[in-house]
Amino acid sequence: MKKLAAFILIIIMGTGFAYAQQAIKGSVYEIDAAGKKVPLPFANVYWEGTTSGTVSDEKGSFSLPDNAASARLIASFVGFTNDTITINSHSRQEIILRKGSDLAAVNITEKLEGSFISKIKPIKTEVITVAGLQKLACCNLSESFENNATVDVGFADAVTGARQIQMLGLAGVYSQLMVENIPFTRGLGSAFGLTYIPGTWMESIQISKGTSSVINGYESTTGQINAEMRKPWNTDKFFLNAYLNNEGRYELNAHASARLNERFSTLVLAHTSQQVLKNDMNHDGFLDTPLSSQINLSNRWSYEKAGVTESKFGINFLQDRRTGGQLIDHNTSDAITNGNYVMEVTTRRLQAYDKTGFMFKNRPNTSIGLIFSGLYHEQESMFGRTNYDARQLGFYGNAILQTGSPVHGVSTGFSLMYDDYDEVYADSSFSRVESVPGAFAQYTFTPNEKMNFIAGMRVDHHNLHGIMYTPRVHFKVNLFENTVLRSSAGKGYRSPSILAENTGMLVSSRQLVFREDFKLEEAWNYGVNITQEFNLTDERKATLTVDFYRTDFINQVVVDLDEAYNKVIFYNLDGESYSNSFQVDLSVNLFERFDFTAAYRLNDTKVTTAGALRERPLVSRHKGLFTMSYATRFDKWKFDFTSQYNGSTRLPEGIVLPEPHAGQTYSPDYITIHSQITRKFKKWDAYIGAENLTNFKQEHPVLGYDAPFADRFDAGMVWGPIFGRMFYGGIRYSIPHE
């Protein structure tokens, strides 16, 4: 236990910087004469080396604003041994104080649910934990949102296997995808980027709607998804996961970590994913899922000199190959010779990063953070008879100074984004250099623990598009003890990478038409949400959240599929484009180890295409979600059930659906069900599960599959599952550190 506490270190560069001035909540307990845990009122709780502290209330509970200077929380009480715990997350902390002076007895437990909504953060943040990620033993980030109502995941097209997300009814590119607060899938990565993060590598995923802090940049118009990866200092010594499904995909994940000394620790992550079988369940001659092979390696390092410097650095390498199309009866070269449609994409990526934080002993509220990341991405691809080759050399740097007091916090800094793109599609070159230096300032006002106000502003200069001003505000207030109201308003910008972001359109006979030079995409986003907790009994809890967000585009690069069935036309928005999104979520802990959630989401998104305001195509208006999970004592058995209702979506004008949907202008709605059983053993876990139990499939997702070089060929009109029922199983084995 002591070791556990000692090795749980702070993530100051991560959420610490991104969300300054959150609060840590928890309870202090003592062990009474009968060996029972009872609340300890009036215990002192304070940040080590600071004067920022509080006293636990009569129930032993406390709440304390984050402190930039310290990650160590000390709890003390006369006659008891002081207990120092290191905070590395905003989970509820449980501190047990013991009489006497035995440090060996330090005991911290974090109560982690599969997913929860942080009550502390000024920006509403849904957190999916490891427990949540394991509910669907999913393979990578793109498959991690099945039991989440906020993020919609669908296929970009029916050939490449690329998945795209949507938030607030808008394409995933309008939300910012980050890995530990470093932008991850900018530019070329947006096509397949979600598949580059293996499921077991992640420790948690934080999802926030609406604009986020200006510290992380001018993007994130509709929201932010941040994946926290496994940490070198608190993962198992060794971990192995093997996964297999009946469609012929297998995956292996291996992690190994070592603590070299008090300051250095390292972690090696290795992943491979292989699709080795050819499937064509809908008998259209096209592979339902491409043959693929991914190798993904990461080496992460952590250095910590307590209270002075912390540094996280590492390197990632990825190679991903996928081959699809009309390959059912042929190998690739025969298919090409025969004049069949073949899709091939080979991607290689190398990324290195460093995040360093400096703290100052005599200035407890001041810290400096530096983030650097360099990326090399190359992609060679062929879609039918058209080649698309691209290369991106990117650099990202962000320097943040955090200072002020716990009541008045100020963060300022500057950043640089530099990307050199070299893209050739067919005979056209899309090469460009984008260089965006910027500066920002953010003020956080926390008059008391109930209220929180953040105002931020950033100014960036884009070498091609000029100056961007990005104002953003966030406000949070605890209306009552269990009621939190949050609101946000702000602007977001984006510089589009048309080809990479519209890979789905490349798998069609649609002619790409670039009508004019593109301006930056620019939008306002406003949102409000309420989180209400109900205490059903002392131990049973329910949470209800209601939120509404609106996005208004000032400019958007419109992807017009309506003007002609055989063209996709890109141009700057001429008219209106907006999205309204309403969502309500209820999660209930009904009895011990049994939870369920029910959610409903309504999207109203419209955009002006072909001269008229229309519903955005392939975006479902209604979505419902229902999940149940039950675990036996000590999690020996776990049962998870997820069901989703997906409403119908508008199809682009001129699309002719095959039977039985011929003549329809909207896709049918459908229900999917996923289920999984996990059995825990002493050292390992085994899981089996099924996806898409209702076996619903989109009929002929490849339109015009019989003539792939004629003008009705279009694999980009995907609105539903491509595969039917799928079964999988796997094992997880881990050896913890002593």
Added chain:
Amino acid sequence: MRKLKNISALLIMLLVTGSISAQNAKTEEVDIKVSSQCTMCKERIERTLAFEKGVIKSNLDLETHTVKVTYKNGKTTPEALRKAISDVGYDADDVAGDAKAYAKLPDCCKKEADRVDPHAGHNH
């Protein structure tokens, strides 16, 4: 290809049956006296037993320091159960707790004489 597909389906089936297949052995009960001190000990011992082969359930009575274990005969033996308890640091009937594991126990789970604060966990 079809063959490969069938093989992977078969493997998954094996996984399923492997983890679900129940044995029809008779269940038995045994009472084991343990050196438990507090609720934390109860949690530790019951968790350990939960993941022992053949154990159906266990319940530790802190008043009598006795854990009642229901297990499948033929899958495990009272000796094996005592060994499992000993391995996490507790005495189980006449089997002394493993010294290394005992040293790692939290203070309140230790025997009075070994505690830093001899009063912790008891009236004072």
